[in-house]
Amino acid sequence: MRSTSRRAVLDAALALVAGGGPEAVTISALTARSGVSNGSVYHHFGSRAGLFAVLYGESFAHCMAALTPALEVEGAEGAVRAVVARYLEWVVGNPGRARFLYAAPHSADPAVKLGAFEPVARWFAARMAAGELRAVPLWALDPVVMGPAHECARRYLAHGFDLESSTRLVADAVWAAVAPVG
Template sequence: MSPKQQRGEETAGRLLDAALRLYAEAGEQGITVSALTRASGVSLGSLYHHFGSVDGLLNALLVRWLGRLLEALGAAIAGCGTARSGVQALIGGYFTFVREHPDAARLLHSAYADRQGMADTRRLRDAQEARLSPLAEWLHGRVAAGELAPLPAPLLEALIMGPVVAVARRWVSGLDDVDLDEAAAVLPDRIWSSVGRS
C-alpha cells in the first residue's frame, strides 16, 4: 500500500470512528457535517471524497460494523462440532459482541439500519458475502448431516437469530427488563427445540 493510500485509509477510519462516537452521543441526528469535521479533525472535502455524503458515511459505518459482527459469529461457530453447540455459540457470540460494542450494536439495531436493510438488502448482503458464506455453509452442513430441521436457510436463520436480535434490541435500547447473561443461558435450549432434529 502506498503512503497516499495509507493516509486515505487513516482519514476514512477517523471519519468512521468519529461518526460512531457522534451516533453514541446524539443518535442519527447528531451526525452532521460540522460535527463530523470537528470530531474527526478531517476536512469537509475529505469527507465528501471518501464517502460522498453524510449518508454515505453512515452507510459505510453500518457495513463496517455488520462485517465485524458477522466475523465474530463466524469465529464463534468455527470450532463447534455439533449443531447444538453451534447454536449456543451463535447466541453467546452475538451477546458478547453486543456487550463489547454497545455503541455499534445500537447502530446495528437502529431505525437507520432497518431503513437501510429494507431499502438495500441485496447490496448489503452482497457486500458481506465473504462473511456470510461460513455461516451459510455451516447451516447447510448441519441440515445435510441431519442435525438441523430441513428448513430453508432463511427460516432457520429467523428461528435461530430472531429471538437473539429481539433481546439485543431491548438491551441496547436501555430497557432494564432483559439480562444478556440470563438470555444466553435460557435461549439456546428454547431455540434448539425449534430447529434441532431429535
C-alpha cells in the same frame, strides 16, 4: 494520512450514533468530532449515505468475524448455542456497532452482507442437509435462528437489561427453533 482521516470519520460516526442514533450523524457533527474537513468526508464516502454503507458493512463483518469461530464447536447443538453466546458477547463488547446495525438505514451493499454471512449460511446448510438441524430456508436463518438474540440485544441496548445472565435462556430458545424434528 488518507486512511487515518477515513478511520477518524468512521469512529466519529460510531460515537455519534452511540450518543444520539443515526440522526446525530451530520456532516458538521462528523467534522467537529473527527477533526477532518467537509471535503475529506465527501472524498472518502461521497455522502452521508455512503458513510453509512461503509460503516454498516464494516460493522456487520466485525460481528460475523466474532461469531464465526463458534461454528467450530463440536456438534450442531453446541455450535448453535455458541453462536448465540458469541453474538450476545459481541453486543455487550461493541454496543456502538450493535446500536448502529439495529438503527441504521439498511444502506449496505447486499453483496457485502452476504459475503460476511456466507460461512454461517454454508455451515447451517450443511447441517440441515445432514439432518442435524431442522430445515430452514437460508433467507430465514437470521430471523429464525437469531430472532430471540436480536430482541434481547435490542432491549439490552435500549434499557440496559442484564444480557449476560439471559444467554442460556436465549440459547435454549434458539436451539428449540432449529433442533431436528423427531
